[in-house]
Amino acid sequence: MSAQGTDKPMRTPLAQARGLGSAKDGVHHWWMQRLTAIALALLTPWFLWLLISLMGVSHPALRHMLGDPRRALPLLAFVIALFYHAKLGLQVVIEDYVHTRWMELTLQVITTFACAMGALTCVFAIVRIMFSP
Amino acid sequence: MATPERPLSPFTDIYRWQITMTLSILHRITGVVLAIGAFGIAWWLLAVSASDMRYVEFTDLATSLPGRIVLAGFSYCLIYHLLNGLRHLLWDSGRGFEIKQFYLTGWTVVVLSFVFTGVLWMLALTHGGSP
Numbered sequence: 194m195s196a197q198g199t200d201k202p203m204r205t206p207l208a209q210a211r212g213l214g215s216a217k218d219g220v221h222h223w224w225m226q227r228l229t230a231i232a233l234a235l236l237t238p239w240f241l242w243l244l245i246s247l248m249g250v251s252h253p254a255l256r257h258m259l260g261d262p263r264r265a266l267p268l269l270a271f272v273i274a275l276f277y278h279a280k281l282g283l284q285v286v287i288e289d290y291v292h293t294r295w296m297e298l299t300l301q302v303i304t305t306f307a308c309a310m311g312a313l314t315c316v317f318a319i320v321r322i323m324f325s326p
Numbered sequence: 327m328a329t330p331e332r333p334l335s336p337f338t339d340i341y342r343w344q345i346t347m348t349l350s351i352l353h354r355i356t357g358v359v360l361a362i363g364a365f366g367i368a369w370w371l372l373a374v375s376a377s378d379m380r381y382v383e384f385t386d387l388a389t390s391l392p393g394r395i396v397l398a399g400f401s402y403c404l405i406y407h408l409l410n411g412l413r414h415l416l417w418d419s420g421r422g423f424e425i426k427q428f429y430l431t432g433w434t435v436v437v438l439s440f441v442f443t444g445v446l447w448m449l450a451l452t453h454g455g456s457p
Contacts, residue, residue, distance in 0.1 A: 230411050
């Protein structure tokens with residue numbers, strides 16, 4: 194965090210603290226990290242089992258299997274939880290280790306956009322697998 | 327304004343090595359690695375959805391020696407992070423805070439992470455008919 198400078202601040206400590214995030218926001222972050230963790234703890238073993246069972250399958254058969262809603266829907270849940278969880282985790286790592294404000298902000302923006310695009314790419318691909326012949 | 331030499335809060339090099347600190351930093355490192363790996367899954371799904379040619383390009387890369395080394399790394403990170411994540415969820419429930427329990431669950435995670443990764447690759451190499 195940057196220092197206030199040598200001038201005495203005219204604003205009260207409360208006014209300076211406002212808008213920098215509240216306790217509720219932190220709890221929301223913590224809660225979503227756990228919620229996605231629980232989802233991933235359940236879906237990751239399933240995903241690994243899916244990968245093993247798909248090995249050596251031809252491409253058309255693979256498309257057919259992944260397009261089945263019984264696999265496509267948990268897969269959608271998995272990739273969304275995965276990128277959400279990744280975003281929350283990367284955010285904390287950046288907050289903890291990057292102390293130059295502009296660099297921290299830039300990295301937060303980049304990782305958030307990248308994770309959003311990653312999730313959207315997966316959703317797009319799964320939808321394409323489901324609905325294109 | 328005078329800035330006297332003030333004591334810093336203890337940093338990692340102050341402490342004697344303990345397994346708990348290693349597992350903690352490994353949780354972060356594997357987490358960052360897996361965030362990168364998540365884009366590998368996006369790549370795979372995109373290749374499957376695109377065309378036969380794109381899919382073959384992907385599998386050729388994934389089953390090459392460098393590809394397999396990268397996948398082995400990702401799979402270990404995934405299983406480690408998953409197991410140690412369960413440890414975190416145990417703590418979140420208010421349990422496992424005795425020193426003995428830290429060591430027990432910690433070493434359990436270390437052993438199981440290698441066992442499960444080994445089992446996964448045995449299944450992958452025997453079960454799958456891949457070249």
